[in-house]
Amino acid sequence: MADGSKNQANIIAVMGASGSGKSAWIKQQLRAGKPRGLLVWDPQDEFDEFGRPVSNMRELVQAVKDAPADGYRLVYKPGMAFSTYSGKFDVFCQLAYMAKGGCVVVDELGDVTEPSRAPDGWSILSRKGRHQGITLFGAAQRPANIDKDFIGNASLVHCSRLSYENDIKVMANSLGVPQQEIRDMRADETTADFDWIERAQKTGAVRRGKLTF
Secondary structure, eight states: OOSSOSSOOOEEEEEOOTTSSHHHHHHHHHHHHOOSEEEEEOTTSOOGGGSEEEOOHHHHHHHHHTOOTTOEEEEEOOOSOGGGHHHHHHHHHHHHHHHOSSEEEEOOGGGTOBTTBOOHHHHHHHHHGGGGTOEEEEEESOGGGSOTTHHHHOSEEEEOOOOSHHHHHHHHHHHTSOHHHHHTOOEETTTTEEEEEEEETTTOOEEEEEOOO
16 A cells, blocks of 8 residues: 555555645545555544444444454544543554554544654554554644654655645655745645655655646
């Protein structure tokens, strides 16, 4: 996934402002990769098409435990009470790590991590998940405001248009490109013109393109 392989585990940081096309890009990767197992943290109700919606954590844990041999596709809804997100997210990440293999999507990382704070479950999942055969997509609108180590630990960094200077600086540094190139990226719903830039961390190769539908 994301590199044309259905088998290679990856940690993929997907950054972009609201309406920049980042969720659409993740969905394209899921459709192409067809992961055997899929767990989605979905606070914005973006990923219902990819699995069975679940809003109860106990039900989610049981569903993973009882998953058939051909896998599972579960979309977890943490609800509207942000004060409960931290505990729920920690359990979600621990569950995803223990499930081994498959694919995990975490949308809106800014809701559940900060530059100086990340739940233990997330730290383990994002740092060690690839050794469990897990492909992890972590998405955020404000890269300057999330777990500061995540982008550095990613095997692929994918960036769409950003709105704030702090975020532009962070991503220009992460991608190894001029800040102005990030500022000039387009995201126009009227013309379906969505720019992206991505960097493969292992090789340092940088690619540029447009989201296609």
